[in-house]
Amino acid sequence: MLINLAITGHWIDSNFRLHQELLAFTPLEGRHTGEYMASVVFNTLDEFDIKEKFFCVTSDSASNNLKMVKDLSALLHDRCKIKWDWETNHIPCLAHSINLVVQKFIKTLAIKADDDFEGSNGMVSDNDEADEIIMEDSDTFDTEPFATTISKIRAVAKSIRGSSLRWERFERACKAYDIPGMTIPLDITVRWNSTFRMLLKAIYLREPIQRYVEELKVKTMRLTDAEWEQAEVLLMFLLPFQRCTARFECNSSYTEIDYVFFAYDTMYNHIDDVKDKLKSGTGIGALPCANFMLTAIENMEKVLKKYYAKTSFPTVYGDGMILNPRCKLALFEEDSWEAGDAQKYSNACKQRFTSDYEHGSRISDALAPSDITNKRIQNAFPNDPEFQRSLSARSSKRRRSDYDKYIEIPNDPSIPFGLVWWRDNCKLYPDMGKMARDVLAVPASGCAVERQFSISGRMTIWQRNRLSPKIISDSMIYKSALAKTRCPLRSELGIVDDINVLPVDELEGTVPEEWTQGWWLKKLGKNSIGENIIDMFHMNGDEEGDKKEDIYG
Amino acid sequence: MWAFETKKSSEAWNEFIEVVHRKNGTAHLLCKHCDSAFTHPNRDVSKSTSTIGKHLRTCTTYRRKLHLEAGEHSPNFDILDSLFNSSAARDGPVATRDLIKERVLRIIIAGNLPFSFAENDEFVDLLKDAYPDCPPPNRRAIVEYLKAKATLTRHKLKTMLGELDSKVSIALDIWTTRTNLAFFGMSSLIGWRFWFS
Numbered sequence: 012m013l014i015n016l017a018i019t020g021h022w023i024d025s026n027f028r029l030h031q032e033l034l035a036f037t038p039l040e041g042r043h044t045g046e047y048m049a050s051v052v053f054n055t056l057d058e059f060d061i062k063e064k065f066f067c068v069t070s071d072s073a074s075n076n077l078k079m080v081k082d083l084s085a086l087l088h089d090r091c092k093i094k095w096d097w098e099t100n101h102i103p104c105l106a107h108s109i110n111l112v113v114q115k116f117i118k119t120l121a122i123k124a125d126d127d128f129e130g131s132n133g134m135v136s137d138n139d140e141a142d143e144i145i146m147e148d149s150d151t152f153d154t155e156p157f158a159t160t161i162s163k164i165r166a167v168a169k170s171i172r173g174s175s176l177r178w179e180r181f182e183r184a185c186k187a188y189d190i191p192g193m194t195i196p197l198d199i200t201v202r203w204n205s206t207f208r209m210l211l212k213a214i215y216l217r218e219p220i221q222r223y224v225e226e227l228k229v230k231t232m233r234l235t236d237a238e239w240e241q242a243e244v245l246l247m248f249l250l251p252f253q254r255c256t257a258r259f260e261c262n263s264s265y266t267e268i269d270y271v272f273f274a275y276d277t278m279y280n281h282i283d284d285v286k287d288k289l290k291s292g293t294g295i296g297a298l299p300c301a302n303f304m305l306t307a308i309e310n311m312e313k314v315l316k317k318y319y320a321k322t323s324f325p326t327v328y329g330d331g332m333i334l335n336p337r338c339k340l341a342l343f344e345e346d347s348w349e350a351g352d353a354q355k356y357s358n359a360c361k362q363r364f365t366s367d368y369e370h371g372s373r374i375s376d377a378l379a380p381s382d383i384t385n386k387r388i389q390n391a392f393p394n395d396p397e398f399q400r401s402l403s404a405r406s407s408k409r410r411r412s413d414y415d416k417y418i419e420i421p422n423d424p425s426i427p428f429g430l431v432w433w434r435d436n437c438k439l440y441p442d443m444g445k446m447a448r449d450v451l452a453v454p455a456s457g458c459a460v461e462r463q464f465s466i467s468g469r470m471t472i473w474q475r476n477r478l479s480p481k482i483i484s485d486s487m488i489y490k491s492a493l494a495k496t497r498c499p500l501r502s503e504l505g506i507v508d509d510i511n512v513l514p515v516d517e518l519e520g521t522v523p524e525e526w527t528q529g530w531w532l533k534k535l536g537k538n539s540i541g542e543n544i545i546d547m548f549h550m551n552g553d554e555e556g557d558k559k560e561d562i563y564g
Numbered sequence: 565m566w567a568f569e570t571k572k573s574s575e576a577w578n579e580f581i582e583v584v585h586r587k588n589g590t591a592h593l594l595c596k597h598c599d600s601a602f603t604h605p606n607r608d609v610s611k612s613t614s615t616i617g618k619h620l621r622t623c624t625t626y627r628r629k630l631h632l633e634a635g636e637h638s639p640n641f642d643i644l645d646s647l648f649n650s651s652a653a654r655d656g657p658v659a660t661r662d663l664i665k666e667r668v669l670r671i672i673i674a675g676n677l678p679f680s681f682a683e684n685d686e687f688v689d690l691l692k693d694a695y696p697d698c699p700p701p702n703r704r705a706i707v708e709y710l711k712a713k714a715t716l717t718r719h720k721l722k723t724m725l726g727e728l729d730s731k732v733s734i735a736l737d738i739w740t741t742r743t744n745l746a747f748f749g750m751s752s753l754i755g756w757r758f759w760f761s
Contacts, residue, residue: 015741016736020732022732025729048736052736056734058718058722059722061732065734068734068735069736454735460736461737482711490674
């Protein structure tokens with residue numbers, strides 16, 4: 012068993028380019044307690060000499076990670092006399108939080124996946140008669156409505172994967188409806204997305220599945236119309252959560268921290284909407300399964316509240332939002348927030364700006380050419396205290412207004428990418444630009460690290476059993492450096508024009524497909540969700556949804 | 565006194581006559597086409613035929629003969645000749661041992677290949693054809709080169725971070741990269757998160 016600790020560094024350079032680099036891929040020995048991990052992290056910070064520049068640490072909310080940040084804070088204080096507050100600088104991974112929130116929902120509905128099948132994945136029997144054996148297992152369906160639906164879809168998915176003959180039969184069923192043959196992905200316990208994907212694919216393949224089940228003559232797998240409806244309702248309910256997760260999972264070149272509050276806002280609003288509709292008894296409230304769903308959603312909301320409460324400590328969430336020229340204070344001014352929130356966050360942000368970043372500008376001002384002339388005048392009147400006073404008052408007034416100047420300019424929804432705006436405007440707001448560089452670089456989720464782990468999983472296949480931990484870690488470091496250059500050696504030796512490269516690819520200006528309205532409808536194609544189901548969800552919430560779309564794209 | 569019994573696999577041998585110097589008694593090779601003399605390749609342990617191979621690529625008489633054999637009649641032979649011989653025909657960086665090592669390492673790392681791929685027969689042949697002047701690296705050399713490269717990468721990162729004037733945030737996580745189950749023939753590599761187990 013080889014356990015690795017991966018650390019990625021995130022920062023924005025002076026050209027406002029977001030960097031994500033793998034700093035360490037260290038094998039852990041023995042028990043991975045928080046204390047031990049803290050020492051490993053401290054050593055890494057020491058190795059790269061970034062103890063002074065160290066800002067935030069993002070990890071999931073496991074207990075040893077909390078212990079780790081506490082110990083790390085103590086280590087930094089004891090050995091280097093650096094004050095680093097773990098409470099405000101530890102960011103819980105948003106993707107993990109969303110996962111646990113939706114897991115609660117899934118658990119309450121008793122549609123949790125069983126992982127038994129995972130082990131026998133590799134063994135595909137060629138026997139068509141094996142149908143009965145599998146079906147005997149899943150004979151005892153739960154009586155709860157959603158559980159039955161999901162376990163039937165799961166049974167179909169397993170049945171298709173179980174034997175090559177059945178797979179061919181299903182492929183024929185697909186071909187009959189002009190769909191290329193495809194399987195239904197099975198869901199696993201650790202990720203709720205897997206359940207979402209299974210549902211999505213099953214609804215897409217509704218007709219082939221019906222045909223296939225008819226041919227097999229297995230009654231237990233036959234889904235009634237009401238059950239299909241349930242699957243669609245479930246999919247519609249989970250959709251905003253999928254959008255929030257996809258925003259953080261899909262792309263590595265976006266800033267993340269400025270969208271966290273938006274993600275929470277989306278989830279809260281969605282839960283409230285659906286709850287209202289379920290209680291009202293019309294729309295989806297009229298469905299027989301409404302009560303089940305209501306309990307599950309209430310349970311889920313409790314978990315969501317628990318994780319949302321954790322966002323009150325770190326300051327970067329509010330700051331990140333304000334520093335995004337697209338949102339600024341827009342979200343805080345909405346109805347779902349309290350009236351004083353906008354002012355509260357703005358004041359807190361301004362205070363941090365004044366205490367931490369104004370000083371930096373004073374140093375840079377001394378180097379600026381405009382101040383050299385000031386100095387000359389100053390030298391001309393060295394003994395004039397009144398002149399000195401008025402000069403310093405005037406310059407400090409200019410400095411103080413830097414934050415206000417920024418906050419006063421109106422939001423521009425047409426800005427595709429905050430960092431590009433900052434690169435073009437950092438001359439106007441030099442101090443704020445510095446703050447933006449620090450804050451916007453903070454990762455809101457551990458996706459960058461998880462990505463490194465999937466890369467390492469592809470490298471340490473079982474045929475390469477004898478790779479030593481040192482070589483694995485070296486390969487990972489070199490591999491990530493290679494991935495960053497994105498060009499073969501030959502062109503690397505030539506001239507690469509580094510300065511004109513945009514902070515992100517041009518493509519980033521367009522909104523990702525998952526983030527647009529109705530992408531799933533396009534994906535589902537001809538077998539889209541029934542109009543009646545969509546109407547159930549959008550009885551009165553339409554206008555509100557459109558408004559948000561304008562602010563955030 | 566010379567061990568001439570070694571297998572002469574290089575085709576270049578056919579174009580040379582093995583001779584002995586009359587006075588010194590040292591072994592030499594004489595080009596069949598232009599009478600140029602070379603020291604014998606087997607004079608030391610390397611037994612490298614690269615010198616005579618290089619000569620054959622530049623020997624005008626030999627090249628002309630080859631072209632006539634192939635049935636090509638080229639009145640303006642000099643241009644063709646210069647094309648063959650000019651170093652500009654293969655532009656790009658000059659092949660050194662380190663460069664080849666780096667290229668092989670990049671292929672191996674990018675493709676998640678085992679390091680023994682560096683000793684794959686077909687691959688070695690390809691390298692020999694592409695870079696006849698450089699011996700292909702073996703797996704040990706590649707692993708050593710990887711270590712050096714990783715250290716260099718870390719050093720570069722450190723310099724980059726040293727010059728940086730803004731703050732750095734980190735993200736971290738733990739993962740089971742490999743299980744010993746693979747020894748027992750389980751074909752799946754399942755990494756699970758320790759907090760769920």
